[in-house]
Amino acid sequence: MVNVQAAAKKKKEKAEKKKEDDAPAEEDALSEVEDLEPIEVHMVPDDQIKGLTEEQLSEEFTKALNANNPQAPMNQVLFDFALGQFVPMPPSDQIAVHFSMQETIIPTQTSEPAPDAPKPAEASPAAPAASEPERPAPGGSAPAEPAAIVDAPVEAPVQPPDSPNTQKAKALKNQFNFSERASQTFNNPARDRMVATEPPPTVNFSGLCSQFILFDAYLAIFREGKELKAQKDQQQASTRKQHSEEDGEDPASDMIIADADDRDEKAHKIMSSDAMKRAMKVMERIVNLNAEEDIFHDFKYFEDDNDKSREDGAGFFLPLWRFASPKAKRRTVTSIKWNPHYPDMFAVAFGSYDFMQQSGGGLICCYSLKNTSHPEFSFTTTSGIMCLAFHPQHPALLAVGLYDGSVCVYDVRLKNNMPIYQSLDPKVKHTDPVWEVHWQSSADDIGKEINFFSVSADGRVTDWIMSKNELVNEEIMELKLVSRKVTNDQTEIDDERTMVGLAGGTCFDFNPFSEHLFVVGTDEGSIHTCSKAYNSQYLTNFAGHHMAVYAVKWNPFHRGVFLSCSADWTVRLWESTTREPLLSFDLGSAVGDIAWAPYSSTAFAAVTADGKVFLFDLNVNKYEAVGQQRVIKKGKLTHVVFNSIDPILLCGDDRGGVMSLKLSPNLRRMSAKTIKEIKKDVEIAKLDAIMAIAAKKDAFP
Known part of the structure; x- marks a missing residue:
C-alpha cells in the first residue's frame, strides 16, 4: 500500500513540474501572437501603365456592386383559371445560397444546454467517498495520492451535488428545435417507389410566319368553308328531293335543315x-x-435636353414612322393633307410628275397615326392624282384634282371607289392637269351650296359648285401672260407688253383673312395677287422667280405676308404691298414645297429635290435654317405639311413613302405653352419686326 501511494505521489510531482515548464512557453507564444501585425505587400499588376505619378497611383475609383441575381427570372406571369387571364407574379428573391449548414454550437452563457450535451453526473453512494480527503494512515504518515487524476471536460463542467439526495437534473427546452404538439398522430412510414416511363417523342419543327402567309391561310380556310357549305347545301337539296318524291314528307327533317341554315346565316x-x-x-x-x-x-x-445648351439655337428632326403601301410602290407623292377634324388622320395622293409615264392611274391612301402599318382606306382613279383637299367644315368630303383635267369629290365615309361628284364632260373640265384645289371656307356661306376652286396648267381658275346632281363650273379668272419688265405699280400694262395666250397656273392659295383675295403662281415664274370680285385683271404682279413656282402660302397670322418656292432653288418671303422679296434663301436644289408652322409666325419648312428638309425660324436666325436633315437617299422630297396639334411634320417622296419627323424643342419655340393659347397680336408683332429689319437694303448681304 505504501509503494502504491509513493508511486502516485511521484507521478503527481512529475505532472506538476511539467505543467510549470509548459506555462512560460505558452505565455511566450501568446505574446508573440499578440505582437504580430499584418504585413502589407503591394503587388504591381503586369499590365499597369508605366510612368504614372504618385497622385495617379493613389487615385481611388469607386466600384458599385449590387446583390441582384442575374439568373433570376423577371416579369413572371401565371395563368389564373378563375379569372381567365395571366396574372403577374411578385419579383423573385435575389438571394443566391451557395452553402448552408445548421449550427451545432450554442453560446456558453445560455442557461439552456444543447440537446446532445453530456448530462450532469447523478449522485451515488460512492461519490461522497471520492470527494472526501484521505484520512491519514496509522503511524502519522501523510495521506496517499490517488492512482490517477481525471480532468473534467471544459465544455460541460460537472458541478458537485449539493447533497447526497440530489434529484436528477431536468432537461431544458431548446428554442431552436423544440416543437410542442397538442395531439399525437400516426406518422405514415416513408416509402420510395420508382417508376420507369418512356420520354415523349420530340420533333424539331421550324417555320416562317408573315402577313402574307397568314392571309393565304385565312383565305384557304374561307374557301374550305365555302366548299363545305356548298356540299352541305347540295346534300340538303338532294335530301329534300328524296322527301318530295316519297308519298309522305317528314316535317321534322325539314325543320332540322331549316334550323341549320338559320344558324349558318346567323x-x-x-x-x-x-x-x-x-x-x-x-x-x-x-x-x-x-x-x-x-x-x-x-x-x-421624347424631349432632347441638349437643345437648351446649344448656342446657335439649332435643333434636329427625330424620325418616327414611314408610311408606305404596296399599292403605292414607286409612285410619287403629289399631295398630303391633314384632316381638319381628326388630327391623327391624313390623306396622301399618288401620281407621277413624269409626264411620259402616266399609265399607272392614281391612288389615294388615308392613314392614321393609330395604325401606321396599313392605310385605313384607299381609292383608285384611272388618271394620276395631282392634288387633294379636305373640306374644313365637312371633314368627310375630299376634293381631288386629276392629271387629265377632271375633278371629283369623294365621301370617305362610304369607303367605296366611286366618287359622289365628278366632272366628265370634256367641254367643262380643264384641258391640262389640275395642280391644286381649295375649298371655299366661309362662315357666311351657311345654307349655300358647297363649292371649291381649282387651278390648272391651261391658265384658268375655276369654281366648282356641288349642285344636287352634278358639278357646275364657273370660271373665276384667266391667267394672262404679263411682261416681266413691269417692276412697279406706276408702270402701265399696255397691249404691247401683254402677250397673247395664257400662263399655266401651278399653285394658288386663298388669304385666310380675306375670302376674295388669293395669290397664284405660274410656270413662267410670275406671282399674281387676284380677287374673285375683279376677275378681269391682276391686283399685283410679282416677278418672283426665274423658273416655275411650285407653291405659294399665305402666313396664317399676318394677312399681308406670303411665301413662295420655285425650281430655281430659292424660297422667298413677300409682302403684298411691295414687288421685291423681303428675304430670299438659296437651298441648293429645286424646292418642291413649303409650309408655314402653326405655332409661330416666323417659322416655316421646305423640302428639296436632293432629299433634305429645312426648317427656318426667322426670329432665331435670319440667314440660315435652324434645322436641316436628309430624309431620303437617292430620292426627291416633293411635299411637306405640319400637324396642327402635335409637333410633327410629314414629308412625301418620289418612292411612294411618307416620313414622319418629330421636332426637337429648338425647332418649335412658341410664345405660349400650347398652340391654342397663342395670341395673334404677339405673332404679328414678331413678324413685323423681322420685316422692318429686312426692309433695310443694307441689313442683309
Whole structure:
C-alpha cells in the first residue's frame, strides 16, 4: 500500500513540474501572437501603365456592386383559371445560397444546454467517498495520492451535488428545435417507389410566319368553308328531293335543315356585322401599338435636353414612322393633307410628275397615326392624282384634282371607289392637269351650296359648285401672260407688253383673312395677287422667280405676308404691298414645297429635290435654317405639311413613302405653352419686326 501511494505521489510531482515548464512557453507564444501585425505587400499588376505619378497611383475609383441575381427570372406571369387571364407574379428573391449548414454550437452563457450535451453526473453512494480527503494512515504518515487524476471536460463542467439526495437534473427546452404538439398522430412510414416511363417523342419543327402567309391561310380556310357549305347545301337539296318524291314528307327533317341554315346565316351575319368589324379594327390598332411601343413613346414623350445648351439655337428632326403601301410602290407623292377634324388622320395622293409615264392611274391612301402599318382606306382613279383637299367644315368630303383635267369629290365615309361628284364632260373640265384645289371656307356661306376652286396648267381658275346632281363650273379668272419688265405699280400694262395666250397656273392659295383675295403662281415664274370680285385683271404682279413656282402660302397670322418656292432653288418671303422679296434663301436644289408652322409666325419648312428638309425660324436666325436633315437617299422630297396639334411634320417622296419627323424643342419655340393659347397680336408683332429689319437694303448681304 505504501509503494502504491509513493508511486502516485511521484507521478503527481512529475505532472506538476511539467505543467510549470509548459506555462512560460505558452505565455511566450501568446505574446508573440499578440505582437504580430499584418504585413502589407503591394503587388504591381503586369499590365499597369508605366510612368504614372504618385497622385495617379493613389487615385481611388469607386466600384458599385449590387446583390441582384442575374439568373433570376423577371416579369413572371401565371395563368389564373378563375379569372381567365395571366396574372403577374411578385419579383423573385435575389438571394443566391451557395452553402448552408445548421449550427451545432450554442453560446456558453445560455442557461439552456444543447440537446446532445453530456448530462450532469447523478449522485451515488460512492461519490461522497471520492470527494472526501484521505484520512491519514496509522503511524502519522501523510495521506496517499490517488492512482490517477481525471480532468473534467471544459465544455460541460460537472458541478458537485449539493447533497447526497440530489434529484436528477431536468432537461431544458431548446428554442431552436423544440416543437410542442397538442395531439399525437400516426406518422405514415416513408416509402420510395420508382417508376420507369418512356420520354415523349420530340420533333424539331421550324417555320416562317408573315402577313402574307397568314392571309393565304385565312383565305384557304374561307374557301374550305365555302366548299363545305356548298356540299352541305347540295346534300340538303338532294335530301329534300328524296322527301318530295316519297308519298309522305317528314316535317321534322325539314325543320332540322331549316334550323341549320338559320344558324349558318346567323354566324355569317355576326362575322360581317359592324360590331365585329369595329372589334377587329381596335384589336389591329392594339397589336400595332404593342409592336411599335418604342416609337409611340418617342412620339409622345421624347424631349432632347441638349437643345437648351446649344448656342446657335439649332435643333434636329427625330424620325418616327414611314408610311408606305404596296399599292403605292414607286409612285410619287403629289399631295398630303391633314384632316381638319381628326388630327391623327391624313390623306396622301399618288401620281407621277413624269409626264411620259402616266399609265399607272392614281391612288389615294388615308392613314392614321393609330395604325401606321396599313392605310385605313384607299381609292383608285384611272388618271394620276395631282392634288387633294379636305373640306374644313365637312371633314368627310375630299376634293381631288386629276392629271387629265377632271375633278371629283369623294365621301370617305362610304369607303367605296366611286366618287359622289365628278366632272366628265370634256367641254367643262380643264384641258391640262389640275395642280391644286381649295375649298371655299366661309362662315357666311351657311345654307349655300358647297363649292371649291381649282387651278390648272391651261391658265384658268375655276369654281366648282356641288349642285344636287352634278358639278357646275364657273370660271373665276384667266391667267394672262404679263411682261416681266413691269417692276412697279406706276408702270402701265399696255397691249404691247401683254402677250397673247395664257400662263399655266401651278399653285394658288386663298388669304385666310380675306375670302376674295388669293395669290397664284405660274410656270413662267410670275406671282399674281387676284380677287374673285375683279376677275378681269391682276391686283399685283410679282416677278418672283426665274423658273416655275411650285407653291405659294399665305402666313396664317399676318394677312399681308406670303411665301413662295420655285425650281430655281430659292424660297422667298413677300409682302403684298411691295414687288421685291423681303428675304430670299438659296437651298441648293429645286424646292418642291413649303409650309408655314402653326405655332409661330416666323417659322416655316421646305423640302428639296436632293432629299433634305429645312426648317427656318426667322426670329432665331435670319440667314440660315435652324434645322436641316436628309430624309431620303437617292430620292426627291416633293411635299411637306405640319400637324396642327402635335409637333410633327410629314414629308412625301418620289418612292411612294411618307416620313414622319418629330421636332426637337429648338425647332418649335412658341410664345405660349400650347398652340391654342397663342395670341395673334404677339405673332404679328414678331413678324413685323423681322420685316422692318429686312426692309433695310443694307441689313442683309
